[in-house]
Amino acid sequence: MHSDDTIAAISTPIGRGGIGIVRLSGRDALKIADRIFISPKKKKISATPSHRIVYGHITEPSTGEIIDEVMVSIMKAPRTYTREDIVEINCHGGALPLRRVLELVIKNGARPAGPGEFTQRAFLNGRLDLAQAEAVLDVINAMTVQGQKAAVEQLRGGLSDKITAAREQLIELTAFVEAYIDFPDEDIESLSAKEMKERALQIRDSLRELIESSEYGVILREGLKVAITGRPNVGKSSLLNALLEHDRAIVTEIPGTTRDVIEDYLNIGGLPIRIMDTAGIRNVEDLAEKEGVRRSLMAMEEADMVLLILDGSSELHETDIELIGKSKTENTIFVINKSDLEQKINPPSSPFFKGGNFVPHLGKGGGGGVVSISAKKGTGLDLLKEKIVGTALHGKSWGGSAAVTNTRHVHSLQKALASIESFITETSGKTPPEFLAVELRDALDALGEILGATTPEDILERIFTKFCIGK
């Protein structure tokens, strides 16, 4: 059993703001607040009805010193975030008033909350299931409106409802299979093998649909890492600036301008993109540039997608050919820059393509294909953005929302799907019902992990420690 001792934390970001909140939750939250709060009419917090906000002063009881003028929100169990008594002290939003009020509540019996401990209590007390608890953090961390919408829907219980529905279908199916094990010769209401299979197929399809939605869902939540690479002076930094629509990176005509990886965020059609401009790749002696090249190669390795920039106004260089050879076909887009100048290399799709030296090296292009742009004039950028989204989603269309956004959920769904698929194969063979039931139980457990019903302790701990303190 988890404890219901009283935890406290500053729930707003540290810095200067209009207000800042010290939050208390637990058995003694009201009692502790009573010790340090004085209202003009000497009203006790514990005697105030729930879901009210009262005005007064936080006062050091031993000296009578007023620490801050505050509004205190009183929320009594069970209709609260944690299902425990909660008191929120709305202080002035400065580091000192908040820190001193927190110190005072701790001195008077509360203990500092760990990361995500309020939400963990909400989960342990049944206020939220695990998928909903995880969504709380996703709402806070969302990088695009679409990502935030998906998180709010998950917090509302949208995903949980779908998982619960699949679990209920599974439970029903398990009951039939188990009844068959227990009373094989009795004339009980039993589903024929064909009917069992049909039900299992339905469950399989709904799991598949959820897994499919995760293709873009996971990008929505985690963002897509895109590295811009190529040899020096091809226009990598110019492209970064053009995409961001401001001069983020230094651009000069001198090769070797960028030395370090420069990162920024970009929103392309609702997908959050972490875009990285890198040092131009070439053999150099200069130590700083050499390190830059090493980091470029690392960024290229780590990226989900690579934009390999080639300078269309010059012949393919040995380094270009080397980089083309190194690039992974499925996640590289070949970007031919400087289309405003006379072209020496052209993509096969270009009307200017004369079958020059381009074909043998690029062929049909990377998984993302070939796109011709001018970073300087801003032409071709819309097509490039389309290609980035298309490559990220493997050419599938996207409605802008996603039921599954979390890789942990994807893994559990895949486990459940594998079990259901084995069940389907085995119902067609001679597998004894005992074994069939095992497959269904495994699928049930895997889905239970998403909601927190069957999630191991260490995973639970890992989930909540990712939260900020005070949430």
Ligand SMILES: Nc1nc2c(ncn2[C@@H]2O[C@H](COP(=O)(O)OP(=O)(O)OP(=O)(O)O)[C@@H](O)[C@H]2O)c(=O)[nH]1
């Ligand atoms: N005409 C033309 N020039 C361009 C274009 N894009 C970049 N340039 C020029 O090419 C030169 C190099 O551009 P950068 O963006 O610094 O190239 P880079 O690939 O970042 O170079 P390094 O950081 O040295 O690796 C600059 O003089 C740019 O103005 C383009 O589309 N057309």
Ligand SMILES: [Mg+2]
């Ligand atoms: Mg550069």
